[in-house]
Amino acid sequence: MSKITRIKGFADYFPPESEAFTFMENAARDVFSRYGYRELRTPVLEKTELFARSIGEETDVVKKEMYTFPDRKDRSLTLRPEATAGVMRSYIESGLATREPYSKLFTFGPMFRYERPQKGRMRQFHQINAECLGLTEPAVDAEVVAMLWQFLSSIRIPNLSLEINTLGCRECRPAYNEALKAYLDSVPEDGWCEDCLRRKSTNPLRVLDCKVPGCKALVDDAPALVDSVCEECSDHFGQVLAHLDAIEIPYTVNKRLVRGLDYYNRTTFEVTSGEIGSQSAVAGGGRYDGLIRDLGGPDQPGIGFACGMERLLLLLPEEEAPRPDAYLAILDEAGMARGFLILQAMRARGVIAEMSPTPKSVKAMMRQANRLRSRFCLLMGPDEIARDVVQVKNLDSGDQNDFSVTSESDLDALADFLR
Structure with a gap:
C-alpha cells in the first residue's frame, strides 16, 4: 500500500520551527496588549461572497488564488485567503460597534492561496493580523505602524525598512484611476505581462504593484497617487508622517506603493527586510475606511496590518533549543x-x-x-x-x-x- 504524503504547498512544522511560531505569537501578544489590543479567533472557512465583496472580484486573489468549493447544500465556501474580511464579518455580526466606541483586535492563524510554492511562501501560510476599528485620526495610523515596528524589532528581524504611501479616498481616487488608465493605454500592449494586460482595464491600480521588471519600468513615468489626492487626504498623510518623525521611525515615501486588495484607502505601508532577496516584504497594511459599510455594517473606519509568519521565520535569529533541567x-x-x-x-x-x-x-x-x-x-x-x-x-x-x-x-x- 502506498504511503499518503502531504499536499504540495502545505508544510509540517516540527521543532525548532514550531517553537519559532510560538515565540512569534507570544511576542505579538506581549507587544499588542501594551497598545490595548485583544485576541480574536475567527473561522478558516467563510462564505465566498465575503471575499468577493471585500477583496474585489477583479483581484488576482479572487479570480485565481482562492480555494473555493460547494458544500453538500451547494453553498459556495472559501478557505480564507486573508484575515481582515473575516474580522470585519465577525465585528459586524457580533454588534461590537454598538458596545464600544472603538475596537482593537488581533488574530493568528492559517490562510490559504493557490499559488506557486516558493521559499517563504506556501499555499497554506500563517499570518499575524491586527485591526483597529472606529478611529480615523492620523495619530492612529502612526500608532499602528509603530506597533508593527516594535513587534518586528522585539523578535530581532534584521535590516528593516518602512515604505509608506497614500492611496487617496473614494472621492479623489476615481479621477486618478482615469489618469492612470489613460497613461497605461498610451503604452504599447506588447510591453505588458499577461496579468497587466488584464489589470489595465479591470483594476489599473494593481499594475503599479506588478513585480515583473519590464512592467515596473513601464510605470516609471505614470502619474503618482500622492500627487493627485485631495487636500484632506494630503493633510491626513502629512500628519501621519509628522507623527512618525516625532517617534523617530525611519520611512521612505514610495509613490508606487499600492496594496493588492481593493478595500484599501489613504495610508498604506509595507515593511521589508534586506535579508531575503527579491521577496523582501515581511508585513504590510493600511487604512480601509469603507470596508465595514460595504459588508453591511455601520460606517466605521479601520486600519490594520498582516505579517507573514513563514517570511518572518526565514529571518529569525537562530536560537539554541532550551535545555531540560x-x-x-x-x-x-x-x-x-x-x-x-x-x-x-x-x-x-x-x-x-x-x-x-x-x-x-x-x-x-x-x-x-x-x-x-x-x-x-x-x-x-x-x-x-x-x-x-x-x-x-x-x-x-x-x-x-x-x-x-x-x-x-x-x-x-x-x-x-x-x-
Whole structure:
C-alpha cells in the first residue's frame, strides 16, 4: 500500500520551527496588549461572497488564488485567503460597534492561496493580523505602524525598512484611476505581462504593484497617487508622517506603493527586510475606511496590518533549543513508581524534567541525559531509594550532591536547586 504524503504547498512544522511560531505569537501578544489590543479567533472557512465583496472580484486573489468549493447544500465556501474580511464579518455580526466606541483586535492563524510554492511562501501560510476599528485620526495610523515596528524589532528581524504611501479616498481616487488608465493605454500592449494586460482595464491600480521588471519600468513615468489626492487626504498623510518623525521611525515615501486588495484607502505601508532577496516584504497594511459599510455594517473606519509568519521565520535569529533541567535515571524496576512520583513533583514545581520509561544501566542513562543536553542527572538506585534521596549530578561541572526527597519542603528545595 502506498504511503499518503502531504499536499504540495502545505508544510509540517516540527521543532525548532514550531517553537519559532510560538515565540512569534507570544511576542505579538506581549507587544499588542501594551497598545490595548485583544485576541480574536475567527473561522478558516467563510462564505465566498465575503471575499468577493471585500477583496474585489477583479483581484488576482479572487479570480485565481482562492480555494473555493460547494458544500453538500451547494453553498459556495472559501478557505480564507486573508484575515481582515473575516474580522470585519465577525465585528459586524457580533454588534461590537454598538458596545464600544472603538475596537482593537488581533488574530493568528492559517490562510490559504493557490499559488506557486516558493521559499517563504506556501499555499497554506500563517499570518499575524491586527485591526483597529472606529478611529480615523492620523495619530492612529502612526500608532499602528509603530506597533508593527516594535513587534518586528522585539523578535530581532534584521535590516528593516518602512515604505509608506497614500492611496487617496473614494472621492479623489476615481479621477486618478482615469489618469492612470489613460497613461497605461498610451503604452504599447506588447510591453505588458499577461496579468497587466488584464489589470489595465479591470483594476489599473494593481499594475503599479506588478513585480515583473519590464512592467515596473513601464510605470516609471505614470502619474503618482500622492500627487493627485485631495487636500484632506494630503493633510491626513502629512500628519501621519509628522507623527512618525516625532517617534523617530525611519520611512521612505514610495509613490508606487499600492496594496493588492481593493478595500484599501489613504495610508498604506509595507515593511521589508534586506535579508531575503527579491521577496523582501515581511508585513504590510493600511487604512480601509469603507470596508465595514460595504459588508453591511455601520460606517466605521479601520486600519490594520498582516505579517507573514513563514517570511518572518526565514529571518529569525537562530536560537539554541532550551535545555531540560533534569533527567531522572532509575536503575531498577523497584524504583520506577517512586521515581515517577518525584518526576511529577518536580514538573509541578516548574522543573523541565524527563525520565526513562524503563530501568537501564548508569552508562546508558548518562548517555541519554547528555544527548538531551540536560543540565542535571538525578540518579536513583537501590541505595538512594532505601535512604529516600536522589543523587544529583551537574552535567556541566561534574559536581554531585545528595538531596532528601522525604517531605514537601525537601521537594521544594530540590526544585529550587534544579531550576
